[in-house]
Amino acid sequence: MKNYDVIIIGTGQATGTILPGLLEEGLSIATIESDRVGGSCVNWGCTPTKTLIASSRAAHMISRGEEFGISPGERTTNFSRVMERVNGIRMPATSGFQEWLEESTDFYPGEARFIDPHTVGVNGEQISGSEILIHTGTRARIPDIPGLKDVHWVDNKGILDLKTLPRHLLVLGGSYIGVEFAQAFRRLGSRVTIVQHGERLVPKEDPDISGELQSVLESEGIRILTGTEALSAAPAQDHGLELKVRSPSGQTEVLSADTLLIAVGRLPNSDSLNLKAAGVSSDDRGYISVDDSCRTSVPHIFALGDVNGRGAFTHTSVHDGQVYLSRRAGGDKRIGDRTLIYALYSDPPVARVGLNESMARARGISYRVAGMPMKNIARAKERDETSGKITILVDPGDNSILGATVFGVGGDEIISMLALAVQAKLPYSVLQNTVFPHPTVAELIPFMFDSLSEVISP
Numbered sequence: 001m002k003n004y005d006v007i008i009i010g011t012g013q014a015t016g017t018i019l020p021g022l023l024e025e026g027l028s029i030a031t032i033e034s035d036r037v038g039g040s041c042v043n044w045g046c047t048p049t050k051t052l053i054a055s056s057r058a059a060h061m062i063s064r065g066e067e068f069g070i071s072p073g074e075r076t077t078n079f080s081r082v083m084e085r086v087n088g089i090r091m092p093a094t095s096g097f098q099e100w101l102e103e104s105t106d107f108y109p110g111e112a113r114f115i116d117p118h119t120v121g122v123n124g125e126q127i128s129g130s131e132i133l134i135h136t137g138t139r140a141r142i143p144d145i146p147g148l149k150d151v152h153w154v155d156n157k158g159i160l161d162l163k164t165l166p167r168h169l170l171v172l173g174g175s176y177i178g179v180e181f182a183q184a185f186r187r188l189g190s191r192v193t194i195v196q197h198g199e200r201l202v203p204k205e206d207p208d209i210s211g212e213l214q215s216v217l218e219s220e221g222i223r224i225l226t227g228t229e230a231l232s233a234a235p236a237q238d239h240g241l242e243l244k245v246r247s248p249s250g251q252t253e254v255l256s257a258d259t260l261l262i263a264v265g266r267l268p269n270s271d272s273l274n275l276k277a278a279g280v281s282s283d284d285r286g287y288i289s290v291d292d293s294c295r296t297s298v299p300h301i302f303a304l305g306d307v308n309g310r311g312a313f314t315h316t317s318v319h320d321g322q323v324y325l326s327r328r329a330g331g332d333k334r335i336g337d338r339t340l341i342y343a344l345y346s347d348p349p350v351a352r353v354g355l356n357e358s359m360a361r362a363r364g365i366s367y368r369v370a371g372m373p374m375k376n377i378a379r380a381k382e383r384d385e386t387s388g389k390i391t392i393l394v395d396p397g398d399n400s401i402l403g404a405t406v407f408g409v410g411g412d413e414i415i416s417m418l419a420l421a422v423q424a425k426l427p428y429s430v431l432q433n434t435v436f437p438h439p440t441v442a443e444l445i446p447f448m449f450d451s452l453s454e455v456i457s458p
């Protein structure tokens, strides 16, 4: 049996972060991957969705041409060209990575499974490791809906294999994945209906954000059914499918479509690892329990990325890699020290750092709040993209920024500046006294603090 200093199971987003450090230490490393190297982000997540969204934005701006005094002529979507572009960007992103893994580690293509705390089986072979890193990510959760097994549905992977633009795309789930795909396909020309079980879209955001995002999507022609339960699915005579749903008032309706996207949350890829044999603990949903340095219940086994349930983004997975390396080097980076930050790449995007009002209330935290609608911001008016608002929460005690939501044009970039303020615990007066360039969306942030609310207590 071959012995390694480190075995890495799954080649998600932290792999590229940790590998140079491990190689520098001169360690022997095995990497195991059951699918395409690089994991969800480059193959089936961030990269393809944001590339698709870029095409859909181009389509959207062409259809708005007349508003800007441009007559673009008739707009058509060449869907195979759109997907060629998506594949042309995502595929090469992993081939160089695969070569690097093959050159610098013993690369095992296959599914890993624990035999005992130090031994892993892959393709009938057994290898052992002094340290083992579980980095296996998540997959789409498929709900238990009667008849679903009899119809053709796609998840975030399958949707990238579509050869023709859906005539009617039904999207089950109205959160990050559902909203991004729904808007992209609507703008490319599909009819789109979102069936959201929760009472509003993107339920982790404040209700005003969910409401305005819903208005934006509806204004583009997307039908949104919130608080709606999918009761059953069945094949339709025209090779499509029918989904029976029940509205909050109890009324049932049968929705017909040619394509069904399932985007109702994720499941950790921990069930096939035989964690019991290694003694690794997980929670009731299968997320592997870790301490602030990514260490599992077994001291020489670590879990990095989405599978540990402490983050669900590429940047949190990469940060887990930095935390792991820091511990090896005797440093003190901790998962618990990072600030929540992400962007939903709707157009306009919804970007958030730290607390929003709902979270502050739920946690019993007092705050002051400042808000600015995008329609008051010159840059947004000039671009004629005035949906959304900026909301910033301030700690009434030390005047630091507790969190911010930037829903509006440029929000996905502006949020990083606010993240710096949160991470550094800067008093808001530092932002207030900084001069930003005109015309930008950010330029009004310093002025927002002039109208901070009184203290809001939960």
Ligand SMILES: Cc1cc2nc3c(=O)[nH]c(=O)nc-3n(C[C@H](O)[C@H](O)[C@H](O)COP(=O)(O)OP(=O)(O)OC[C@H]3O[C@@H](n4cnc5c(N)ncnc54)[C@H](O)[C@@H]3O)c2cc1C
Binding pocket: 009, 010, 011, 012, 013, 014, 032, 033, 034, 035, 036, 037, 038, 039, 040, 041, 042, 044, 045, 046, 049, 110, 111, 112, 113, 135, 136, 137, 138, 156, 177, 269, 272, 273, 304, 305, 306, 307, 312, 313, 314, 315, 317, 345
């Ligand atoms: C549609 C979509 C859009 C997204 N957009 C964004 C975005 O814009 N921004 C953002 O920050 N995040 C986004 N995410 C989330 C992001 O993709 C993940 O958070 C990120 O990839 C981190 O995952 P990871 O590194 O933990 O694991 P993954 O990237 O999921 O990698 C895990 C790897 O482990 C392999 N594996 C699993 N089980 C085994 C096994 N038993 N043996 C061997 N190998 C195994 C898998 O095949 C996979 O390659 C998106 C996700 C989706 C689905």
Ligand SMILES: NC(=O)c1ccc[n+]([C@@H]2O[C@H](COP(=O)([O-])OP(=O)(O)OC[C@H]3O[C@@H](n4cnc5c(N)ncnc54)[C@H](O)[C@@H]3O)[C@@H](O)[C@H]2O)c1
Binding pocket: 143, 172, 173, 174, 175, 176, 177, 178, 180, 195, 196, 197, 198, 199, 201, 202, 203, 228, 229, 230, 263, 264, 265, 266, 312, 313, 342, 343, 344, 345
């Ligand atoms: N821009 C980004 O960073 C980005 C983009 C896409 C995905 N992601 C990552 O992927 C993860 C998963 O996203 P997601 O949108 O699949 O899941 P989610 O867990 O965020 O939301 C799932 C939604 O589906 C709804 N739902 C649950 N069961 C349902 C059912 N049977 N029928 C209809 N609706 C149902 C829920 O009400 C909920 O709003 C996110 O946590 C995020 O980390 C990130």
